[in-house]
Amino acid sequence: MATHTIRVEPIGAEIQCREDQTVLDACLREGIWLPHACTHGTCGTCKAQILDGDVDLGDASPYALLDSEREEGAALICVAQPRGDVVVEGEVDVDEGVGVHPVRDFTGRVEVLDEIAPDVRRLVLALDRPMEFNPGQYVLLEVPGGHQRPYSIASTPADGKVIELHLKRSENGKATDGWVFSTLAVGDEVALSGPYGRFSFRPLRTQPILLLGSGTGLAPLKSMVQHIAENGGGHQVTLYHGVATKDDLYDREFFEDLAQQHDWFTYRPALSREEWQGRSGRVPALLAEDYPKAGGHVAYICGSPAMVEDTMKALMKARLFPRDIYREDFFDSADRAAGANVVRSPLIRR
Ligand SMILES: Cc1cc2nc3c(=O)[nH]c(=O)nc-3n(C[C@H](O)[C@H](O)[C@H](O)COP(=O)(O)OP(=O)(O)OC[C@H]3O[C@@H](n4cnc5c(N)ncnc54)[C@H](O)[C@@H]3O)c2cc1C
Numbered sequence: 001m002a003t004h005t006i007r008v009e010p011i012g013a014e015i016q017c018r019e020d021q022t023v024l025d026a027c028l029r030e031g032i033w034l035p036h037a038c039t040h041g042t043c044g045t046c047k048a049q050i051l052d053g054d055v056d057l058g059d060a061s062p063y064a065l066l067d068s069e070r071e072e073g074a075a076l077i078c079v080a081q082p083r084g085d086v087v088v089e090g091e092v093d094v095d096e097g098v099g100v101h102p103v104r105d106f107t108g109r110v111e112v113l114d115e116i117a118p119d120v121r122r123l124v125l126a127l128d129r130p131m132e133f134n135p136g137q138y139v140l141l142e143v144p145g146g147h148q149r150p151y152s153i154a155s156t157p158a159d160g161k162v163i164e165l166h167l168k169r170s171e172n173g174k175a176t177d178g179w180v181f182s183t184l185a186v187g188d189e190v191a192l193s194g195p196y197g198r199f200s201f202r203p204l205r206t207q208p209i210l211l212l213g214s215g216t217g218l219a220p221l222k223s224m225v226q227h228i229a230e231n232g233g234g235h236q237v238t239l240y241h242g243v244a245t246k247d248d249l250y251d252r253e254f255f256e257d258l259a260q261q262h263d264w265f266t267y268r269p270a271l272s273r274e275e276w277q278g279r280s281g282r283v284p285a286l287l288a289e290d291y292p293k294a295g296g297h298v299a300y301i302c303g304s305p306a307m308v309e310d311t312m313k314a315l316m317k318a319r320l321f322p323r324d325i326y327r328e329d330f331f332d333s334a335d336r337a338a339g340a341n342v343v344r345s346p347l348i349r350r
Pocket residue numbers: 037038138149150151152153165166167168169170171172173174175176177178197216217219328329330331332333334335337338
């Protein structure tokens with residue numbers, strides 16, 4: 001397989017990239033961190049200018065990389081592969097206090113595969129070696145049939161040899177319906193790589209934290225809460241977890257116990273389709289009730305793209321600036337086919 005040299009400007013670093021490898025993958029494996037979120041050509045976060053040389057643009061969504069941008073030499077480097085030596089201009093911006101952990105390949109043995117809510121499974125993998133990552137980041141699972149799917153890590157880097165994932169079943173989904181919810185079993189071996197993503201806890205931001213998740217969007221937020229607890233608190237944290245019904249509310253006891261033990265942590269579960277003794281309503285609506293003014297906080301949102309977008313709007317209406325909001329959209333194949341165009345403002349962190 002031919003290999004080409006990629007020069008990354010403005011830092012001038014030079015790395016090697018195989019023809020069957022994406023530019024982003026080659027960079028991340030060499031510890032050169034460039035912005036990315038979905039790693040599947042859907043979100044546009046990794047858009048970069050190719051200053052010189054040829055790339056195959058790969059499976060870039062036409063909604064995330066417009067024809068006019070293609071003509072001007074832009075590429076989505078998470079799917080673009082080199083066809084010769086290439087010079088790429090990237091935004092090499094790593095926030096202070098956030099670690100840069102090169103992407104590596106791992107083998108994981110399935111230790112736990114439990115149904116924790118209707119159509120939601122907890123998958124715990126014992127890795128062949130520890131993975132270093134920031135709370136909030138994700139892994140790519142190799143799915144039988146040659147597909148890859150991203151899943152957020154719900155456990156903390158403290159024990160990087162065991163990682164926990166939360167997976168929601170998608171009807172006819174290749175990874176979930178067709179594998180994790182059908183044939184995968186305890187003891188099986190799984191190939192994966194990581195860590196990926198820019199949705200990670202910013203330890204140096206000392207403002208009170210709002211963690212806002214729906215469904216399995218809880219996963220990276222659980223990693224953050226546990227990480228803060230392991231490091232002795234030090235941040236005021238309020239976690240909203242929105243689900244449809246009481247049965248969908250997984251890990252409730254875990255968070256209730258944590259809230260009882262620590263003054264710095266508040267847990268606010270919410271049901272959107274059921275009345276109960278707790279709060280009912282969608283997270284964006286509850287936020288609007290609880291925080292008519294949200295300025296002075298830092299927020300991390302995670303879940304379906306629709307939930308993330310609505311929550312983002314609620315926060316901005318409450319005067320929280322985009323620079324204080326981090327988001328992870330769980331895009332899937334249906335979002336991509338529907339043309340989830342997601343590149344809105346360079347100020348919005350994802
Ligand atoms: C950064 C990131 C992190 C994520 N983390 C998590 C997580 O922690 N937990 C979690 O549960 N999910 C997470 N996701 C979503 C996850 O990666 C998968 O997208 C999801 O599990 C579905 O995968 P699948 O292979 O089962 O379904 P897919 O095969 O991708 O299909 C998904 C749905 O789309 C439909 N579909 C497929 N192709 C088309 C088409 N062409 N047109 C219309 N519909 C179509 C399928 O029938 C199915 O219902 C994350 C996503 C991202 C981007």
